[in-house]
Amino acid sequence: MNLSAAAQTLRAAKQDYLNAFRQYFAREVQILPDERFWQLHAVFRKEVLTFCFAYRRTNGVEQAARELFRKPLAEDFAGGARYSLLEAVQFAKTWRQLSRRLAQPLYDVVQDRSDDGYDDLLDALPLAGQTVFQSALRQEFRSHDQFEQAVRQACCHSDLAELILRGENYVSMSLEDAAQEYVLQAPPE
Numbered sequence: 001m002n003l004s005a006a007a008q009t010l011r012a013a014k015q016d017y018l019n020a021f022r023q024y025f026a027r028e029v030q031i032l033p034d035e036r037f038w039q040l041h042a043v044f045r046k047e048v049l050t051f052c053f054a055y056r057r058t059n060g061v062e063q064a065a066r067e068l069f070r071k072p073l074a075e076d077f078a079g080g081a082r083y084s085l086l087e088a089v090q091f092a093k094t095w096r097q098l099s100r101r102l103a104q105p106l107y108d109v110v111q112d113r114s115d116d117g118y119d120d121l122l123d124a125l126p127l128a129g130q131t132v133f134q135s136a137l138r139q140e141f142r143s144h145d146q147f148e149q150a151v152r153q154a155c156c157h158s159d160l161a162e163l164i165l166r167g168e169n170y171v172s173m174s175l176e177d178a179a180q181e182y183v184l185q186a187p188p189e
Contacts, residue, residue: 051063066178
């Protein structure tokens with residue numbers, strides 16, 4: 001087999017894997033129960049803080065997502081919550097679904113955002129934590145200022161609040177990309 005043919009075979013195999021993963025993610029991956037989601041959320045948020053602010057990485061959210069998926073494969077939990085690769089994949093799917101649930105409850109509260117900017121905010125908002133998330137779902141925020149103040153208080157880290165409120169972070173995409181990559185690296189069952 002020549003190099004060109006091998007490269008073509010590899011590209012086709014990668015595309016087949018991506019298609020299979022997308023179908024698996026959409027049809028077979030279950031949503032995590034709330035309690036378990038928020039337990040893994042604490043792990044992910046800690047990684048976001050580490051990669052974005054301690055290490056000052058420009059792609060900190062992406063690297064935090066990769067670290068979330070690396071840990072179960074390496075069994076490297078360093079005294080933190082233990083979880084499986086499947087739970088990490090479920091976390092990624094749950095994150096996307098939870099952030100989508102915020103669109104309507106916050107629609108009349110958040111101001112001065114384009115559609116794209118609004119989507120970026122919703123995608124990152126679960127990083128603010130369960131209290132802010134639940135308050136948003138219950139439509140407890142009556143003004144944009146009240147909403148931003150709640151995010152800032154919940155974050156206890158002004159840089160994290162800014163990342164959520166002003167960032168273009170692609171949290172869901174980073175989690176899903178890491179899921180695709182690390183499921184491929186997992187040992188066969």
